[in-house]
Amino acid sequence: MFKRRFISGIIISAIALSTIFALPVWGQLPFLPKINLETFKLKSNTTEVLISGCVRLDGLCVFEILDQKENLAQRIKFTEQRLKDISHTYFKSKSENLSVVHEEKGNQQSIYVAVDSRRIPVLTMNNQDAARRGVYLEHEAERVAAQIERGLRQAKQQRSAPFLIRQGKMAGSVFLLMVLASLVNSNWSRRSQRQKAQIAKHVAETISSQLDHKKKVNLQEVKYRLLQFLQFSIWAGGIIVILGLFPQTRTAQLWIITLIRIPLRIILVS
Secondary structure, eight states: OHHHHHHHHHHHHHHHHHHHHOHHHHHHOTTSOOOOTTTTSOBOOTTOSEEEEEEEETTEEEEEEEEEHHHHHHHHHHHHHHHHHHHHHHHHOSSOOEEEEEEEETTEEEEEEEETTEEEEEEEEOHHHHHTTTSOHHHHHHHHHHHHHHHHHHHHHTTSHHHHHHHHHHHHHHHHHHHHHHHHHHHHHHHHHHHHHHHHHSOOOSHHHHHHHHHHHHHHHHHHHHHHHHHHHHHHHHHHHHHTTSTTTHHHHHHHHHHHHHHHHHHHHO
8 A cells, every 4th residue: 555655656746847847838837937948048059150048027038039149148138127127117007008119220120118108128139130030120020029018918917916816826726735745745754764663673583584674674765765855846846836826926936947957957967
């Protein structure tokens, strides 16, 4: 009976970790950012000098821009700051008046966001921004402007009371599942420790029985350590999911996942 429960626990843990780190699933969940193994790492192409990166709002990728490696990080940071600046005005505004336009300036396209009477430039695009998609700069600027408007409207909608209440209910459900799973796992851990203690009390008489006795003790120790890892996975996974439910905490979720993946990459490479 214990073995079946233990195996079930390991399967649950594997499913939970796969849900956290498997890439396709994240893209299908509305409250989780699209994250892959290249998050916070510039994506490069060996055949091109230019590389791309995400401009984010509330931890979600609004659009991608293309630039040289030494310029991209600073450009993303500057664009995100402009986007964050105008978003504060938009979130506070009671009206839904939002306009994202692009204007031609020589060989460049400037994208502006206007909220009520305020209008600020968010991004200046040139021909290299359209190079990867093989389209005219004007068409690329139009596409990016539409993505910026969609991202801002979505961010404001996710700060509305109905959305936050719904997400709060989901967070409560996730937390309840975490507590129930943790209690079940704690019960399994206590049973594993009791079985280990019972085996340790037994005095083996022959060499073969001593080896068998040691093997059983080691097996119980492995089970206990795995159950401890399962306990950590339950709480870590639950907290990560809850952080992703709200726009105010989604960036923290992104950083936590990134920090978790750094040692995992090292382990996999080594």
